[in-house]
Amino acid sequence: MRLTFLGAARQVTGSCYLLETSAGQVMVDCGMFQGSMHMRMQNRVDRCFDPAQVRWLLLTHSHLDHCGLIPRLVDSGFKGQIVCTSATADMCEVVLNDSAHLQVEDAKFDLRRWKKSGRVGPPPEPLYNHEDVAAALRLFRTVPYDRMVRLAKGLQVRFRDAGHILGSATIELHVGNPPTVIVFSGDIGYPGRPILKDPVIPERADFVVMESTYGDREHETVGEAVEQLKRIVVQTSKAGGALLIPTFATGRAQEILYELGHMRRSGLLGDIPVFLDSPMAIEATAVVRRHPECFDVQIRRLIESGKMPFRFRGVRFLRTPRQSQVLNDLATPFIVLAGSGMCTGGRIRHHLLHHLQRRQDAVLLVGFQAAGTLGRLLKDGAKQVYIFGQPREVKARIEALDGFSAHADRNQLLEWLRPMRNTVRRVFLTHGEPQACVALAAAIRRRYKLPVMVPDMNDTVDLTQEQAMTRLARIRGRDAALEAAAASNFGTA
Ligand SMILES: [Zn+2]
Known part of the structure; x- marks a missing residue:
């Protein structure tokens, strides 16, 4: 049984793993690479596997860096089943269609440049379009949480709630008899967040493929993040400024709306208008309301009693570009939530173009900002950035809150692994x-004395023959410097 790391290896985007079993090839996630031009180029590279040979694609959740290349996989010959939870399937329809729209728009822009610059090379084409998405959506098959589902003889799968976003799952694969259990964490949330249920952690695993987004840091608690949000809102409104909040359409947009709703009702928000300026987030919010089974008791009661947890006085959902443009001339203060979360595309870039140079305004980054993204440049304190090719001085206040992150932090990741620590033979980060x-x-390694490997892109390990051990030796040598740095930051874990 061989496992190949086709993405998210030493980076946060492009999640994709291929497991070759005697019952057939299983892929877990098929995510888009995001960030710098170099990263995005990887979306067009032909991979080192034959899509026609893959029988199942198991999907952890609907974030683009986990599902964004599905239409391309289908277009290049994949004919198997795409297995995920029902909420993930609904969310994927929204996310992939939005992505197709952006791909088509980008390609039109590139085509105009290609024509102007003398038609060198082949004309630019979109990565995929709406028809490709429709073809992909026909292959989806949904499964409930916690039920063991038989894919083939000697191959079973179980989806557990990962508590990351609506529909998100940790995937357990049981291969052979007696089964070898391989757990793919997907993105891991953490207990005690509002709206979503707490993560359900598999009881045992032989191998764990685990996310490590916040593997080197702890973030503030949700309670602390909410307090910070209140401070930032009050500060910006006193300054008479606009507060721009770049958000992922799924998850964070709803969480922030939920908190702003509380603030409105308690009088903290005054009459400041709030705009959700993202057609995808609006659709995602509608999908969210269709899946009460995914929520904690509080929200479920609200939804079942006909209330809308993400609507409150003075909040407006903006669908059309025209509605969005009206904000350019609107008197501040106001708050606008717009995609994308890492400022890599979407309407937030237009708002940044208008507001970055205004001292009284603020940008609040509420999620992880990958290297090479505009969000990361802002978070790292860039004094000047380029948006649509135009330079912009950064005079607005830049704030960042990791407590709204949908990802577990370092300690929460370690705790997530705890129930499996006695059976795990190797962890892949x-x-x-x-x-x-x-x-x-x-x-x-320190806390649980487990062998851990940090694979590189396209690394293959043979899980049956344990060849990972030899690779581990090499990897450890190379990573010694990084490890030493980590140890000096945290002492002993
Ligand atoms: Zn995610």
Whole structure:
């Protein structure tokens, strides 16, 4: 049984793993690479596997960096089943169609440039379009949480709630008899967040492929983040400024709306208008309301009693570009939530163009910002950035809150692994930048004495023959410096 890491290896985007079993090939996630031009180029590269040979694609959740290349996989010959929870399937329809729309728009823009610049090379084409998405959606098959589902003889799968976003799952694969259990964490949430249920952790695993986004740091608690949000809102409104909140359409947009609703009702928000300026987030919010089974008791009661947890006085949902443009001339203060979460595309870029140079305005980054994204540049304190090719001085206040992150932090990741620690033979850390993976690897080795590997892109390990051990030796040598840095930051875990 061989496992190949086709993405999210020492980076946070492009999640994709291929497991070759005697019952057939199983892929877990098929995510888009996001960030710098170099990263995005990887979306067009032909991969080192034959899509026609893959029988099942198991999907952890509907974030683009986990599902964004599905239409391309289908277009290149995949004819199997795409298995996920029902909420993930509904959310994928929204997310992939939005992505197709952006791909088509980008390609039109590139085509105009290609024509102007003398038609060098082949004309630019979209990565995929709405027809490709429709073809992909026909292959979806949904499964409930916690039920063991037989895919083939000697191959069973179980989806557990990952508590990350609506429909998100940790996937357990049971291969052979007696079964070898391989757990793919997907993105891991954490207990005690509002709206979503707490993560359900598999009881045992032989191998764990685990995310490590926040593997090198702890973030503030939700309670602390809410307090910070209140401070930022009050500060910006006193300054008479606009508050721009770049948000992922699924998850964070609803969480922030939920908190702003509380603030409105308690009088903290005054009469400041709030705009959700993202057609995808609006659709996602509608999908969210169709899946009460995914929520904690509080929200479920609200929805079942006919209330809308994400609507409150003075909040407006903006669908059309025209409605969005009206904000350019609107008197401040106001609050606008718009995609994308890492400022890599979407309407937030237009708002940044208008507001970054205004001292009284603020940008609040509420999620992980991957290397190479505009969000990361802002978070790292860039004095000047380019948006649509135009330079913009950054005079607005830049704030960042990790407590609204949908990802577990370092300690929560370690706790997530705890129930499996006695059966795990090896942990593979993915979905993190190098320093985060390596720091978490060091912490896992110290706390649980488990072998850990931080694979590289396209690495293959033979799970049957345990060849990973030899690779581990090499990897450890190379990562020693990063590990030492992590240890000096945290002491002993
Ligand atoms: Zn995610």
